[in-house]
Amino acid sequence: MTRRVAVIGGAASRNGKLQTGPDAELHALEHEILAPLVIDAMAVAGLPKEEIGALIFAMCRPYTQQRYFATFMANYLRLPLKATIMEVLGNGMTGGMAFDEAVNTVASGRAEVALALGINMESHAASVEHAMLTMRATGDVDFHTIFGFTPIAWYAMDAVRYMHEYGATRAELASVAVKDRRHASLNPIAQFRTPLTLDEVLAARPIVEPLGLYEVPPRGDAAVCLVVCTQDLARATGRPHALVRGRGFFHDGAHQINEVPNDMTAFTAAQGAAAAAYRSAGIGAEALDLAELYAPCTIVEVLAAEALGLTPRGQGAAQAATGETALGGRIPICTSGGCLSRGHPAYVTGLLTIYELWEQLTHRAGERQVPNARLGAGSCELGNYNAALVHILEAMA
Amino acid sequence: MRLSFVDVPRRRPWPPRISAFTKPFWDALSEGRLITTRGRSSGRLTFPPKPFCPHDWGREVEWVELSGRGRLYAQTVIHAVPAAFIGEAPIRNGIVDLDEGLRVAARILGEPALDAPVECVVLRYGDGPLFAFRAVRA
Numbered sequence: 001m002t003r004r005v006a007v008i009g010g011a012a013s014r015n016g017k018l019q020t021g022p023d024a025e026l027h028a029l030e031h032e033i034l035a036p037l038v039i040d041a042m043a044v045a046g047l048p049k050e051e052i053g054a055l056i057f058a059m060c061r062p063y064t065q066q067r068y069f070a071t072f073m074a075n076y077l078r079l080p081l082k083a084t085i086m087e088v089l090g091n092g093m094t095g096g097m098a099f100d101e102a103v104n105t106v107a108s109g110r111a112e113v114a115l116a117l118g119i120n121m122e123s124h125a126a127s128v129e130h131a132m133l134t135m136r137a138t139g140d141v142d143f144h145t146i147f148g149f150t151p152i153a154w155y156a157m158d159a160v161r162y163m164h165e166y167g168a169t170r171a172e173l174a175s176v177a178v179k180d181r182r183h184a185s186l187n188p189i190a191q192f193r194t195p196l197t198l199d200e201v202l203a204a205r206p207i208v209e210p211l212g213l214y215e216v217p218p219r220g221d222a223a224v225c226l227v228v229c230t231q232d233l234a235r236a237t238g239r240p241h242a243l244v245r246g247r248g249f250f251h252d253g254a255h256q257i258n259e260v261p262n263d264m265t266a267f268t269a270a271q272g273a274a275a276a277a278y279r280s281a282g283i284g285a286e287a288l289d290l291a292e293l294y295a296p297c298t299i300v301e302v303l304a305a306e307a308l309g310l311t312p313r314g315q316g317a318a319q320a321a322t323g324e325t326a327l328g329g330r331i332p333i334c335t336s337g338g339c340l341s342r343g344h345p346a347y348v349t350g351l352l353t354i355y356e357l358w359e360q361l362t363h364r365a366g367e368r369q370v371p372n373a374r375l376g377a378g379s380c381e382l383g384n385y386n387a388a389l390v391h392i393l394e395a396m397a
Numbered sequence: 398m399r400l401s402f403v404d405v406p407r408r409r410p411w412p413p414r415i416s417a418f419t420k421p422f423w424d425a426l427s428e429g430r431l432i433t434t435r436g437r438s439s440g441r442l443t444f445p446p447k448p449f450c451p452h453d454w455g456r457e458v459e460w461v462e463l464s465g466r467g468r469l470y471a472q473t474v475i476h477a478v479p480a481a482f483i484g485e486a487p488i489r490n491g492i493v494d495l496d497e498g499l500r501v502a503a504r505i506l507g508e509p510a511l512d513a514p515v516e517c518v519v520l521r522y523g524d525g526p527l528f529a530f531r532a533v534r535a
Contacts (some may be wrong), residue, residue, distance in 0.1 A: 103526035131479035139502075142413040143445040146527055147490050147504050148475060148482040157492055164511045209474040216477075257502055259451075260445050261494045266469065352427075 005106045005316055006234035006396065007358045009045030009227035011037040014354075015191040015343025018221035019063070019121040020273040030064055030119045031076050032224070037225045038077060038115065038381075045113075045227040046237045047376055053083035053111025056102040057117035058095045058347045060087070062075035062133070063125055082134040083111035092294060095224075096380030096389045102228040103244050110235055111225045116354075119223035119381035120345035127129075128221060138383060139256055152216050152297055154256055154384040159299035162265045163210070165314070168302075169381025170210060172317035176298035177214045177340050179326045184337025185328075186368035191220050217296040224351040226358065234396070240362040243324035245375070246281025246392035248273040254386050259261025261307035270307035270379060273388035278376065281392040288392075289373040290332045294380040295341045298347075301325075304379055305333055308390070327368060335360060335368050350380035354391065399429040400465050401518045403506065408524045410481040418448045421460055431465045431517050434458040438445045444499045465517030467495035467510050469530065472486070493530050504529035 013033055020028045042049060057070040066072050070087045073079075083105050088097045095118060122130060131150050138151040143264035162168055178198050184190035194215060204212030227303040234241040250272030252258065262268070269340045278284055291310055295301035302316035310331050319325060325333040336356040339349060357376040359365045365373075374395045381388045415423050422445075425432045435442050436450025437457040449456050472491030475482075482488060491505040493515055509515055509532040517532075520527040 078478070127477065128480040128483065131477070132481060135479045140445060142419070144502050146409065146411050147450055147502065148410065148478055148485060148488045149490055149502065150475060150477065150479065153473050153475050156473035156475075157490075160473060161471040162513065206474070207477045209476070246530060257500050259500055261470070261498065261500045264492070298433050323520075 002107050003109060004231035005244045006045065006231045006243045007226055007244070007354060007393065008229050008234045008237060008239065009167070010225065010355045010358045011040035011044065012189050012352060013037060013222050014189045015220050015222040015345060017123040019124040026190060027286070030060065030066060030069065030121060030279040031073060034073065034117065034119045034223045034225065035076060039225055039332055040119065041115070041225040041227050044378045045229070046239050047113055047227065047229065047233070049079065051079055051113040052079060052106045052115060054102065054114035055079070055081060055085045056098045056105065056114060056116050057087040058098045058120070058173060058351060059089040060118070061120055061122045061217040064121055082176045083114065091222050091382035092296070092346055093350060093380045093382045093387060093389055096294070096353065096378070097350070099226060099228070099351060099354050099391070100247070100389060102226070103247070106228050106230055109389040113227065113229045115225055115350060117225040118351055120347040121221045122345070123219050123221050127267055130219070142280060146355025150208065152211070153208045154249060155297040155300050156211050158265050158303060158384065159210055159297070162299060162303065165265070165339050168317035172204060172321040173199060173298045173302065174198055174215060175321040176301050177201045178318070180338040181319060181341045183327060183335050183368055184341030186366065187337050190337045190341055191218055192341045211297055211299070215298040215341070217339045220343040220345050222343055222345040222348055222352065224348050224355050226354055241396050242358045242361040242393040243396050244391060245278040245394040246283070248278070248280065248390045249388070250276065251387035256384050256386065265303050265385070267303050267307035267385040267388070270304055270381065270385050270388040270390070273379070273390040274308040277390040277392050283375065283392070288331060288375050288377050290335055290370045291377045292334055292336060294339065294349060294353060295334065296344055298340070300385070301334060301338065303305045304385065307385070308377060308379065312387050327370065332370050335365065337368060353378040353380060353392070357393045361393055402429065402521050403518050405520050405522045407522065408526060409522045410485055410489035412525060419446060422446050423526065426460065426519055426528060426530070429519055431463045432460050433463060433529065435461045442493070442499055444501055447499055456494060464496050466533070467493045467515055467530070468512050469515050470494050471511065472505050475514065491530065
């Protein structure tokens with residue numbers, strides 16, 4: 001049994017520093033932040049809580065005190081469930097997988113309504129300590145981590161190789177950060193909304209050469225809840241919604257680097273996932289009105305855009321610099337401000353991606369609205385885009 | 398071919414775990430040799446070494462010595478390092494394509510250009526070896 005599925009509601013917190021320290025007099029508690037968003041999202045959907053059959057959570061960071069957070073929340077929300085409840089984990093793909101599984105649960109007929117939701121709290125953990133965890137996620141602990149590779153170090157090497165092969169300039173890459181910040185300035189939930197200049201991006205202190213502070217993701221927290229339901233139910237509400245029109249996934253079978261030398265910056269997993277998504281949607285890349293890409297660094301947005309066929313291979317940075325991927329340009333990318341400026345609470349970034357697409361496709365995006373947006377693509381990934389998950393959503397009035 | 402040694406007068410920040418299977422790799426490295434496994438049925442090399450061939454899942458493998466020569470595919474300098482690596486920062490790491498057709502990640506010494514020929518050297522830390530690559534000396 002496969003049914004068509006739509007995103008009918010959503011709500012998100014602001015991105016930024018929400019987490020409190022262990023000695024805080026008053027703590028910010030995950031469930032107290034997330035529960036009101038669930039209620040908000042269902043109110044937007046116009047559906048009663050009794051319709052919810054499944055909760056699919058992005059797993060919490062290890063800093064969250066409450067373990068088995070999902071079942072704790074089922075109690076907190078007093079929500080009996082007939083389909084399923086789970087917490088998923090897949091590095092940067094975590095939020096996207098939560099959405100994907102919520103869609104599956106509805107498509108398969110197990111539930112009429114499923115929530116894809118999560119909260120990522122990590123900002124109080126010092127970056128040098130947080131990196132002790134993340135370095136073990138993006139590398140072979142005994143053959144990569146031994147050298148001190150961090151998650152973004154791999155992207156930095158993509159940048160070096162890409163500039164070497166295609167002659168892309170530092171300024172072209174840096175322009176992505178300027179563009180994303182401009183988008184974020186129009187997004188009320190963005191972590192950073194003060195405009196950035198190209199000079200500021202280029203002069204920032206180096207983090208992983210050649211990338212400086214504004215070309216790598218900020219640390220931050222956020223919570224988000226999406227309401228997924230059958231297309232029939234979405235239509236019955238009479239409310240605008242976004243149909244899940246296509247989906248594609250691919251894992252290249254490598255962990256950070258392919259032991260058989262390949263074209264690392266081609267992001268072949270994203271190519272494969274995008275091809276499958278376009279095929280299932282029955283469209284080509286040129287049909288898209290916008291794309292919200294999982295791109296923790298400037299270079300990643302460039303390479304993912306190329307892999308999804310939004311910009312020609314080797315020209316992604318140059319096209320970003322000339323405004324083709326900005327609001328008002330040929331194909332607006334990361335209208336939310338993306339990981340760089342909207343924020344990158346990594347385990348829920350994939351949910352924020354779908355949230356932005358839903359806002360755009362239901363024409364709720366305010367000043368950053370893409371006019372007449374009808375088709376949008378979202379991507380998420382893990383490793384050095386070793387795996388990619390692409391969804392294509394379509395506006396349904 | 399015996400690799401050159403570079404002494405590093407401190408302990409490795411994040412020493413690798415050694416198993417009964419990977420011990421020959423680390424022992425060989427201590428002696429100045431870079432080795433890995435090759436599947437007997439596939440004839441294909443793999444890295445890191447594995448007790449089976451990932452290409453055809455053949456269970457029989459043999460240890461073979463690598464030249465340690467290759468070309469630098471990519472590199473970066475990591476300024477924001479994990480806590481354990483603060484004493485090593487900034488760190489130049491890279492990706493090397495070995496002449497035998499294997500891609501490996503490692504520490505990089507000096508500042509070789511991309512695609513430049515590089516050679517493996519053994520970093521002799523106080524508590525054991527790591528490997529690195531540097532430009533081939535004329």
